[in-house]
Amino acid sequence: MLEFAMSAPPRPPSGRRVAGAKLALKPVDVWGIRVRLQVALKARDLALFDLALDSKLRGCDLMSLTVSDLLSSTGVRSRVMILQRKTGRPVQFEVTEQTRRSLTAWLNQNNMAREEWLFPSRSKRGSHLSTRQYARLVDRWVALIGLDPTSYGTHSMRRTKVSLLYKKTGNLRACQLLLGHTKLESTVRYLGVEVDDALELSEALEL
Incomplete structure (x- = not known):
């Protein structure tokens, strides 16, 4: 039987995270987490998980979303544009059908007004989830499927x-636009693109 306890996963002895870039999730990881959140009836976590994947937003921008950012007169939008805090530049992202379903369930469950935070804090009235709380949730999500939380993060x-x-x-240009990076070099560093990656792509081409 699956274990759905959402208690915080263990930390390294020092209490600090392992340094270095955090790993991306694999498709099997995404579906594993999604199924466990669905079965556990974690409507907020499922909506946040799905939207985090679709939006590709930094934690500060994701936590600052309001209901009106995602909701139109006909339901949850299929595309959203926001201004990034870090760069002040707009970035657009898609909202897939799966995410629209989970967001709709979350909004309907709480009958949320348009001006409210999309993910309000449960401990601090009038505030949204903090980036630290978001990081703790990500730790719990990856731990649900047996991954090491120290290797993953927001x-x-x-x-x-x-x-x-x-x-x-x-x-890379498409990745740059989706991440909202101002420079392509930032995207190269962020994705950890290496010379071997470029060579493999080139080798796959037949002329």
Whole structure:
């Protein structure tokens, strides 16, 4: 029988995270977490998990979303544009059918007004979830499927879709636009693109 306890996973002895870039989730990891959240009836967590993957937003931008950012007169939007806090530049993202379903369930469950935070804090009235609380949730999600939380983090959520897109297409410009980076070099560093990656893409081409 599956274990759905959402208690915080163990930390390294020092209480500090392991340094280095956080790993992206694999498709099997995404579905494993999603199924466990669905079965456990974690409506908020499921909506946040799905939206984090779709939006590819930094934690500060994701936590600052309001209901009106996602909701139109006909339901949850299929595309959303926001201004990034870090760069002040707009970034657009898709909201897939799966995410629209989980968001709709979350909004209906709480009868939320348009001006409310999309993910309000449960401990601090009038505030949204903090980035620290979001990080703790990500730790719990990956622990549900037996992954080591020290190897993953909020940037795992941001990186997952673009990493898969890059591996499938090699289109760094598309990844740059989705991440909202101002420079392509930032995207190269963020995805950890190496010379070997470029060579493999080139070798796959037949002239």
